[in-house]
Amino acid sequence: MVRAAVAGIGGRMGSRIAQLIRETDGIQLVGGFEHPQHPQRGKDIAQIIGGDATGMTVSGSIEDVLPLADVVIDFTTAAVSLAHLKSAVSAKKAMVIGSTGFSADQLEQAKELARTTPCVLTPNMSMGVNILFKLVSDAARLLGKDFDVEIIEAHHRFKKDAPSGTAVKLAQIVAQSLNRNLDEVGVYARHGIIGERTEQEIGIQTLRGGDIVGEHTVLFAGLGERIELTHRAHSRDNFARGAIHAAQWVINQPPGLYDMQQVLGIS
Numbered sequence: 001m002v003r004a005a006v007a008g009i010g011g012r013m014g015s016r017i018a019q020l021i022r023e024t025d026g027i028q029l030v031g032g033f034e035h036p037q038h039p040q041r042g043k044d045i046a047q048i049i050g051g052d053a054t055g056m057t058v059s060g061s062i063e064d065v066l067p068l069a070d071v072v073i074d075f076t077t078a079a080v081s082l083a084h085l086k087s088a089v090s091a092k093k094a095m096v097i098g099s100t101g102f103s104a105d106q107l108e109q110a111k112e113l114a115r116t117t118p119c120v121l122t123p124n125m126s127m128g129v130n131i132l133f134k135l136v137s138d139a140a141r142l143l144g145k146d147f148d149v150e151i152i153e154a155h156h157r158f159k160k161d162a163p164s165g166t167a168v169k170l171a172q173i174v175a176q177s178l179n180r181n182l183d184e185v186g187v188y189a190r191h192g193i194i195g196e197r198t199e200q201e202i203g204i205q206t207l208r209g210g211d212i213v214g215e216h217t218v219l220f221a222g223l224g225e226r227i228e229l230t231h232r233a234h235s236r237d238n239f240a241r242g243a244i245h246a247a248q249w250v251i252n253q254p255p256g257l258y259d260m261q262q263v264l265g266i267s
């Protein structure tokens, strides 16, 4: 039985993950925590996930749950997840991180920390998006320079980072497939008299509104035809189930930083 604790258990993802852990065989919820000022701190976890009292209270620190858990699942923010990874490394516990918005420097730090503990870090845990990553890589390589690439992502009004971690990953995949440097060719917004589109640029456009769960389109536009590859999440359940699957997988891996394609065996 895998013993899992959930960081940010009061959040949109944390609460759904905790609920689904309780419905999944082979994994057990042993704790959940929030930041110390969170209004649910000290309350029974059932107040967040529903059902009968669990006897577990929402704690205010990762340090409280690490002794109980084999793995911590963390959907908070990049900076918070990195701090939690440091604690997990000290306690020799595995981690699954879904937070997005990591800078290159933060990613490097995560890679360094994961030298001593297994950690899955990925901007999107759904099967569909990870298949999309492969399709986009193939399409970019096959279509080549005659097709302009634009990535469009749409999310709910509460999302804090932009572009989405998934859109950034898609842009990195396109740049790599076309032998381009994303730092040089990424175009994140357009306004005013901007002149004609350059052949090399990769556009990444962000939409925010309402309760949109998460949508990503990669548009390959040529002269006379275009291809659009789109993934739409209907709910957060695919991300949550992916995170639970990753938690069950990662505890059996040697130290290192893994992505979801490795978890799914499709890399």
Ligand SMILES: NC(=O)C1=CN([C@@H]2O[C@H](COP(=O)(O)OP(=O)(O)OC[C@H]3O[C@@H](n4cnc5c(N)ncnc54)[C@H](OP(=O)(O)O)[C@@H]3O)[C@@H](O)[C@H]2O)C=CC1
Pocket: 007, 008, 009, 010, 011, 012, 013, 014, 033, 034, 035, 038, 075, 076, 077, 078, 080, 097, 098, 099, 100, 101, 122, 123, 124, 125, 126, 161, 165, 239
């Ligand atoms: N990889 C994937 O498949 C997916 C990734 N994500 C990413 O996951 C992250 C979270 O998304 P979402 O659930 O919508 O966001 P929420 O804001 O709903 O949840 C984050 C939770 O973490 C809490 N938190 C903040 N600081 C700490 C801390 N120091 N310790 C413990 N908990 C803390 C927040 O509390 P408070 O609200 O008080 O700040 C909040 O309850 C985002 O980066 C998002 O992009 C989302 C969906 C899928």
Ligand SMILES: O=C(O)C1=N[C@H](C(=O)O)C[C@H](O)C1
Pocket: 100, 123, 124, 155, 159, 163, 164, 165, 166, 167, 213, 214, 215
């Ligand atoms: O914040 C979200 O909600 C989501 N974030 C992830 C991202 O930034 O890519 C994944 C998903 O689309 C939902």
